[in-house]
Amino acid sequence: MFLDIEKLKRLARTTTVSEVELNRVLNKAKELKGLNLDDVAILLAVESKEHIQMLLESAALVKxxxxxxxxxxxxxxxxxxxxxxxxxxxxxxxxxxxxxxxxxxxxxxxxxxxxxxxxxxxxxxxxxxxxxxxxxxxxxxxxxxxxxxxxxxxxxxxxxxxxxxxxxxxxxxxxxxxxxxxxxxxxxxxxxxxxxxxxxxxxxxxxxxxxxxxxxxxxxxxxxxxxxxxxxxxxxxxxxxxxxxxxxxxxxxxxxxxxxxxxxxxxxxxxxxxxxxxxxxxxxxxxxxxxxxxxxxxxxxxxxxxxxxxxxxxxxxxxxxxxxxxxxxxxxxxxxxxxxxxxxxxxxxRSLEEVISNMSDAGYIPSFCTGCYRKGRVGNDFMDLAKPGLIKKFCVPNGLTSYAEYLHDFSSNEVKEKGLKLIDKLAEEIPFPEIKEMTKKSLQEINVGKRDVYL
Incomplete structure (x- = not known):
């Protein structure tokens, strides 16, 4: 068996963590390389509201x-x-x-x-x-x-x-x-x-x-x-x-x-x-x-x-x-x-539209994207893009286009209006010039009736 149960239970009993150790692990996490079991045992020992908030803020940056x-x-x-x-x-x-x-x-x-x-x-x-x-x-x-x-x-x-x-x-x-x-x-x-x-x-x-x-x-x-x-x-x-x-x-x-x-x-x-x-x-x-x-x-x-x-x-x-x-x-x-x-x-x-409406209010892209799966970016190929943070070059544009298709075909006028405004705003914020132009072109095609558009 690949699990060492006794070792894992021993690590789970870690009860103390210093500020120095906590900051070291959180800084390591921000390098996007992942954490080992000893690092995680330190984070699991965190109990105070202040330290939990530190965990959450670091996780938000990673995501x-x-x-x-x-x-x-x-x-x-x-x-x-x-x-x-x-x-x-x-x-x-x-x-x-x-x-x-x-x-x-x-x-x-x-x-x-x-x-x-x-x-x-x-x-x-x-x-x-x-x-x-x-x-x-x-x-x-x-x-x-x-x-x-x-x-x-x-x-x-x-x-x-x-x-x-x-x-x-x-x-x-x-x-x-x-x-x-x-x-x-x-x-x-x-x-x-x-x-x-x-x-x-x-x-x-x-x-x-x-x-x-x-x-x-x-x-x-x-x-x-x-x-x-x-x-x-x-x-x-x-x-x-x-x-x-x-x-x-x-x-x-x-x-x-x-x-x-x-x-x-x-x-x-x-x-x-x-x-x-x-x-x-x-x-x-x-x-x-x-x-x-x-x-x-x-x-x-x-x-x-x-x-x-x-x-x-x-x-x-x-x-x-x-x-x-x-x-x-x-x-x-x-x-x-x-x-x-x-x-x-x-x-x-909540209904799907209610979830989408609330998500849009918070500035998130409700995504129905299946681009990676259909383009063959799966398994190791997906991980090669995800680990260095390159996958968002596809996630964000494909999220925007799939959201636009949803708004045109399924949403109420209220959700559609605010959703399209969010899409325009987020498309402008894409930091990769070539990807930005491709995304804008795809969105224009969707506006005139083209569907199933993805990178």
Whole structure:
């Protein structure tokens, strides 16, 4: 196993940090080279409001240097809620007899996708569950179905996929399905607690899940997304383990995770652990989590779901988060059916347009960009641009053009007016003359009806 559990737990017990050590690590973070485990242990020991604010401000600088002020938006689609596992924190667990079990048909999937397209979404996360009833063939069919759906000429441009761990040969087949990022959460890296929280089902195998990203990347999957469900174990240990996981992938494949997700446990019907969270994570701790991951892995996308409140999501955009779900439903068929069969409760109930309007007010670019994925800037090629901060030469222009397309085709007049003003302002601020002129030309083409414009 590539994790040294005892070493990580020892580092997680670091309790004191001097001003000199803190400033050294924060200055190192601003070099955009990432941080090692000892550096991160120092940051995790920070407790005072003043020092947490120092972390946040340093993380904000790192994020701005790497990604600029664009925020990628997406929505999840659940294909079903059948499950063969018994995770104590999940509403979909097999032992939850009160949950109405659903598997979406092809027609259902098309309807769900059309409703998201009607709102303006272009990127989706397809969650196919961990049931014996959803073999790889069913997942491939679901991917094809979502890509085939259409609304007034608009189609989904990128599908990220979250399914149960598989073997290398199966991942090779999945790669042929035109997916974006393959995502799978370890949930907790603590092997003893993992065993306690996953009493039955295939997911009970800790090491099989731990090594899933190694198998996926061995199979040629370019981009992978990792994550922890914060609240299952000591968050300090979890962050250190997550970073060691990323380091292992980097050493073996030359490329770390494309994204990191940072969900906290939320209440879920039929999930006993959510009634008494084992290791509660406060909002200040959560701010630390986002800031530290941003500084330790400056190149990675940090994903924040609608589990969190509107206020906290808007705050953390400034300090490290680079991707947000918006207008989300966490039940199969949730976009077309008001019946609640959610996996967990939500904290942000805003529509996509409300999220975009608030984001625009804060000076951020709501981005539906899929340019890197479609141009082949994935895996190592993406990291070669992201690590030195060059990726924003594409992120900002493509964010602006995808936002302009949304404003012309989907938004209200009020949001359109202020959005186009923001686009004009930010286009003028692009520091690369050639990129600025290309962006302005693309925006003019969009104004007269051209679509799907990206660098």
């Amino acid at each position: 701005k240097e790497i990604y600029g002020n664009r925020m990628v938006l997406f929505a999840p689609i659940y294909t079903g809620n059948h499950c063969s596992n018994n995770c104590l924190y999940c509403g979909f667990r097999a032992a939850n007899k009160d949950l109405k079990r659903i598997s979406l048909s092809k027609d259902d999937l098309v309807k769900e996708t059309e409703l998201l397209l009607k709102e303006g979404h272009k990127r989706v996360l397809l969650l196919c569950g961990e049931s014996n009833k959803t073999p790889l063939e069913s997942t491939l069919e679901a991917i094809e179905t979502v890509y085939s759906a259409e609304y007034n000429g608009h189609k989904v441009k990128r599908i990220n996929i979250e399914i149960a761990p598989m073997e290398v040969d199966e991942f090779k087949v999945l790669k042929t399905a035109n997916i974006g990022t393959y995502t799978c959460f370890q949930e907790t890296y603590d092997p003893e607690l993992y065993k306690e929280y996953h009493p039955t089902g295939k997911k009970a195998n800790y090491e099989y899940r731990l090594n899933v990203m190694h198998r996926a990347m061995e199979a040629g999957i370019d981009d992978v997304g990792v994550g922890v469900l914060f609240g299952l174990a000591d968050y300090k240990f979890e962050i250190l383990a997550l970073l060691e996981h990323a380091s292992s992938l980097e050493k073996e494949f030359g490329c770390g995770p494309h994204t990191v997700s940072v969900p906290r446990i939320e209440k879920a019907s039929g999930a006993p652990l959510t009634e008494n969270i084992p290791f509660p994570v406060s909002d200040d701790d959560f701010r630390k989590i986002v800031a530290i991951i941003r500084m330790a892995m400056p190149y990675t996308g940090i994903i924040l779901s609608t589990r969190e409140s509107t206020e906290l999501r808007e705050e953390l955009m400034h300090y490290g988060v680079s991707q947000l779900s918006a207008g989300s439903k966490t039940s199969p068929g949730g976009y077309s059916d008001s019946e609640d069969n959610s996996q967990f409760s939500l904290g942000d109930h």
